[in-house]
Amino acid sequence: MDSSQFRTAAHSAIEEIANYYDTIAERPVLPSVSPGYLRPLLPDGPPEEGESWDKIQADIEKVIMPGLTHWQSPKYMAFFPCNASFPGLLGEMYSGAFSAAAFNWICSPAHTELETIVMDWVAKMITLPECYLSKGEGGGIIQGTASEVVVTAVVAARERLIRRRLAHMPESEEKLDKAAEMRGKLVALGSEHAHSSTQKAALIAGTRFRAVPAPRSSSFAVTASALRTTIDACIAQGLEPFYFTATLGSTATCAVDDFAGIATLTSDYPDLWIHVDAAYAGSALVCPEYQHLCAPLAAFDSFNFNMHKWLLTNFDCSAFFIKRRRDLIDTYSIAPSYLRNEFSDSGLVTDYRDWQIPLGRRFRSLKAWFVLRSYGVKGLRGFIRNHVNLGVLFHDLVAGRKDLFTVVTGPEFALTTFHVNPVPSSADAGGGGGGAANRPDARHEAWTNDFTRDAEAKYREDANEITKEVFERVNVQGEFFLTSTV
Numbered sequence: 065m066d067s068s069q070f071r072t073a074a075h076s077a078i079e080e081i082a083n084y085y086d087t088i089a090e091r092p093v094l095p096s097v098s099p100g101y102l103r104p105l106l107p108d109g110p111p112e113e114g115e116s117w118d119k120i121q122a123d124i125e126k127v128i129m130p131g132l133t134h135w136q137s138p139k140y141m142a143f144f145p146c147n148a149s150f151p152g153l154l155g156e157m158y159s160g161a162f163s164a165a166a167f168n169w170i171c172s173p174a175h176t177e178l179e180t181i182v183m184d185w186v187a188k189m190i191t192l193p194e195c196y197l198s199k200g201e202g203g204g205i206i207q208g209t210a211s212e213v214v215v216t217a218v219v220a221a222r223e224r225l226i227r228r229r230l231a232h233m234p235e236s237e238e239k240l241d242k243a244a245e246m247r248g249k250l251v252a253l254g255s256e257h258a259h260s261s262t263q264k265a266a267l268i269a270g271t272r273f274r275a276v277p278a279p280r281s282s283s284f285a286v287t288a289s290a291l292r293t294t295i296d297a298c299i300a301q302g303l304e305p306f307y308f309t310a311t312l313g314s315t316a317t318c319a320v321d322d323f324a325g326i327a328t329l330t331s332d333y334p335d336l337w338i339h340v341d342a343a344y345a346g347s348a349l350v351c352p353e354y355q356h357l358c359a360p361l362a363a364f365d366s367f368n369f370n371m372h373k374w375l376l377t378n379f380d381c382s383a384f385f386i387k388r389r390r391d392l393i394d395t396y397s398i399a400p401s402y403l404r405n406e407f408s409d410s411g412l413v414t415d416y417r418d419w420q421i422p423l424g425r426r427f428r429s430l431k432a433w434f435v436l437r438s439y440g441v442k443g444l445r446g447f448i449r450n451h452v453n454l455g456v457l458f459h460d461l462v463a464g465r466k467d468l469f470t471v472v473t474g475p476e477f478a479l480t481t482f483h484v485n486p487v488p489s490s491a492d493a494g495g496g497g498g499g500a501a502n503r504p505d506a507r508h509e510a511w512t513n514d515f516t517r518d519a520e521a522k523y524r525e526d527a528n529e530i531t532k533e534v535f536e537r538v539n540v541q542g543e544f545f546l547t548s549t550v
């Protein structure tokens with residue numbers, strides 16, 4: 065394909081993409097294909113002779129579209145959103161055009177410098193404490209996903225602790241042995257409701273993982289006292305907690321851990337790396353009404369949210385902010401001769417390869433830059449507030465049907481969790497409150513107060529069962545897509 069053929073092909077592709085967005089709401093969200101649907105529709109191997117773009121493009125509608133789940137559909141209600149926008153899409157186009165690995169500043173200065181500037185813009189926009197800006201010891205980097213960020217933070221936290229503990233020892237076999245011995249005793253912590261990425265990161269880092277309790281009585285959030293109790297229990301067992309994921313917007317209920325309380329613990333546990341995972345809800349920090357959550361972050365080590373989840377930036381764009389970039393560089397900077405150059409050696413430039421696990425990196429800051437400039441901070445605030453208001457409307461509609469539903473949490477950051485009320489059974493009558501039929505509003509508060517333990521367990525089981533049945537029926541129809549949690 066030469067540039068003139070590209071021009072024709074690209075115009076046709078853009079026409080098709082614009083039509084797709086114009087008609088997306090009319091399509092069922094879920095495809096109705098069975099596992100393995102695609103193989104019989106494609107040849108066994110690549111064509112010997114190149115094909116025309118017309119022929120390739122026709123297969124989008126014919127074989128790809130029938131198997132697509134339409135994440136950008138307004139009827140998509142599953143997991144968390146994965147927003148896209150036309151400015152973000154244009155950023156992806158240019159990034160594809162300038163295709164480069166850009167791991168060092170010298171590999172493409174614009175890649176690096178735009179990323180540093182855009183991350184500073186984002187930090188200021190969401191009012192992160194100044195320590196996360198690049199003008200001091202901190203800064204921001206764009207990575208692919210929140211899980212990738214958690215692995216990056218966990219490994220850096222592990223190595224930071226080892227460096228601190230063994231700083232007195234000269235480089236030697238003995239020091240390596242000591243470090244290996246330490247690693248086996250290290251424990252990464254996260255709320256029992258933290259995303260599974262913390263557990264996965266601990267596995268990858270070869271450390272242990274412990275969950276910090278976050279019960280319903282604390283609104284599914286980790287409190288300072290629960291964290292202290294877990295840390296002290298680990299220490300009493302001869303283990304060493306070195307890392308904690310604090311969550312801003314947990315996956316199941318959008319709970320926010322007690323940042324202010326947890327910040328008061330940092331002087332007692334100075335070697336504990338605290339990372340804030342705000343994968344979804346972090347985007348809400350563009351609105352002043354949520355920015356009170358940011359002040360305690362000055363006491364923590366790192367912060368992350370996915371601009372691709374709720375800030376109109378096409379996948380992937382995970383904004384990772386670090387208070388002391390040295391903590392990453394001291395772990396990840398390994399410079400064989402082929403990666404060295406006069407600019408890196410001068411110390412005047414940022415080489416993002418030293419802040420991450422992979423070497424090569426995409427030009428992701430372009431799409432974030434386009435989005436920030438196209439919408440402006442006001443536009444982004446309006447976008448988030450509209451979703452939050454729709455979330456309140458949804459909550460009120462559900463809460464208004466107490467005969468059918470019970471709200472469990474929310475609305476928090478546009479997320480409401482609810483269950484379908486089980487049909488009253490004779491077993492319910494065992495409780496002091498007189499059974500489901502007599503509960504005044506069928507809310508959890510009522511049944512946790514009024515029921516005996518057995519009746520409550522039975523109620524939960526029945527509620528889970530009927531809720532599962534209802535959402536599975538909704539999903540099977542394919543028009544909407546919902547997710548559940550237990």
Ligand code: PLP
Binds near residue numbers: 211313342343
């Ligand atoms: N953290 C939280 C709170 C999440 O809800 C999710 C996914 O929904 C993740 C992390 C993982 O996100 P990613 O796909 O960016 O790894």
